[in-house]
Amino acid sequence: MYICPMYSSGLIKGTLKTIILNLLKNENRMYGYEITQKVKDLTGSKIKITEGALYPTLHALEKQGDLITEKEYIGKRVRKYYKLTDQGKTTVQERVNEFADFIQTMRFLLDLDSPKQNV
Amino acid sequence: MYICPMYSSGLIKGTLKTIILNLLKNENRMYGYEITQKVKDLTGSKIKITEGALYPTLHALEKQGDLITEKEYIGKRVRKYYKLTDQGKTTVQERVNEFADFIQTMRFLLDLDSPKQNV
DNA sequence: TTGCATACTTAAGATTCTTATGTATATTTG
DNA sequence: CAAATATACATAAGAATCTTAAGTATGCAA
Numbered sequence: 001m002y003i004c005p006m007y008s009s010g011l012i013k014g015t016l017k018t019i020i021l022n023l024l025k026n027e028n029r030m031y032g033y034e035i036t037q038k039v040k041d042l043t044g045s046k047i048k049i050t051e052g053a054l055y056p057t058l059h060a061l062e063k064q065g066d067l068i069t070e071k072e073y074i075g076k077r078v079r080k081y082y083k084l085t086d087q088g089k090t091t092v093q094e095r096v097n098e099f100a101d102f103i104q105t106m107r108f109l110l111d112l113d114s115p116k117q118n119v
Numbered sequence: 120m121y122i123c124p125m126y127s128s129g130l131i132k133g134t135l136k137t138i139i140l141n142l143l144k145n146e147n148r149m150y151g152y153e154i155t156q157k158v159k160d161l162t163g164s165k166i167k168i169t170e171g172a173l174y175p176t177l178h179a180l181e182k183q184g185d186l187i188t189e190k191e192y193i194g195k196r197v198r199k200y201y202k203l204t205d206q207g208k209t210t211v212q213e214r215v216n217e218f219a220d221f222i223q224t225m226r227f228l229l230d231l232d233s234p235k236q237n238v
Numbered sequence: 239t240t241g242c243a244t245a246c247t248t249a250a251g252a253t254t255c256t257t258a259t260g261t262a263t264a265t266t267t268g
Numbered sequence: 269c270a271a272a273t274a275t276a277c278a279t280a281a282g283a284a285t286c287t288t289a290a291g292t293a294t295g296c297a298a
Contacts, residue, residue: 010253011221013285014129022229033245039228046224053286055247077245077294100231102130103222105165109158110141112219129284132254152276172255174278196263196276 012047016057018095019047021066021084025092029070029083032058058082066091131166135176137214138166140185140203144211148189148202151177177201185210 023038024030030038036049061067066088070081084092107113142157143149149157155168180186185207189200203211226232 007217007221010133010286011218013132013254015225016285019228026230031245033243042228043224046220047228050287051246052248052288057285059247074245075294079245096229096231098126099130099225099229101165102126103225103231105162106134106218106222109138109161109166110215110218111145112215112222129255132285135254150276152274169256170277171257171279176254178278193276194263198276 007046015099016049016053017061018092018099019049020054020057020061021088021092022096024067024082024084025089029081031079031081061088126165134218135168135172136180137211137218138168139173139176139180140207140211141215143186143201143203144208148200150198150200180207 019039020035023035027038032051032054036051036054039047039049058067062069062082065085067082068085070083072079072081138158139154142154146157151170151173155170155173158166158168177186181188181201184204186201187204189202191198191200
């Protein structure tokens with residue numbers, strides 16, 4: 001198993017819930033493993049969600065009422081599908097808007113909008 | 120002391136060093152308290168660096184060789200100025216580039232580039 | 239039949255932040 | 269001028285969130 005270049009210093013920290021919720025906004029329902037693969041695919045392996053981060057986060061989102069689960073058996077193997085609740089749909093918008101605002105602030109703070117950064 | 124709306128869920132997490140280093144890139148040298156005020160001003164209080172986060176981070180950056188200090192006395196009060204080392208200047212570029220890349224990835228992942236998000 | 243992919247769970251440890259406490263000087267304001 | 273606020277640093281305890289690791293088990297391909 002190879003290691004690919006990922007973001008250091010925990011940039012992902014704090015965005016994991018937002019990513020998961022937003023995926024479910026577009027996909028209706030997904031199961032855990034599917035989420036990790038989708039994120040890996042969409043980001044060209046720049047973001048890889050580890051299982052140790054994913055499953056506790058899914059459980060937390062369910063506990064706080066943003067997700068509900070549907071268990072299904074694929075052969076003998078359990079698969080837990082997650083989907084947004086109505087509350088979850090609101091939470092997604094809040095989270096995404098907040099993140100959009102945050103990166104605007106950061107772009108300004110780090111001078112990322114001005115041209116000729118690397119001259 | 121009033122509480123103003125800040126970013127929840129630790130979005131700032133992982134970006135603090137980047138913010139500090141980038142400020143010092145433009146300002147030559149700054150002291151801790153000055154940094155907190157500058158960030159508060161530049162972000163309209165959207166980002167407030169607490170002392171408990173700031174000082175340990177400054178110490179860590181010094182320890183890892185990105186910053187050096189100059190103590191000065193203003194009257195009887197100590198003030199520690201921080202400035203970038205040569206290594207620190209490299210680190211800033213790396214950190215900022217990484218963060219710029221990260222928000223590009225996130226903008227794509229969260230669909231922030233497509234118009235009519237909030238219609 | 240061995241290894242890899244799929245699929246979920248949880249515990250231990252690391253990192254990074256918040257909150258709280260402590261110390262001390264300087265300035266503003268009633 | 270006394271009290272409150274601002275300046276200025278430090279650090280410890282606790283919370284949140286992630287990584288790493290270990291465990292369990294099925295399905296498939298070489």
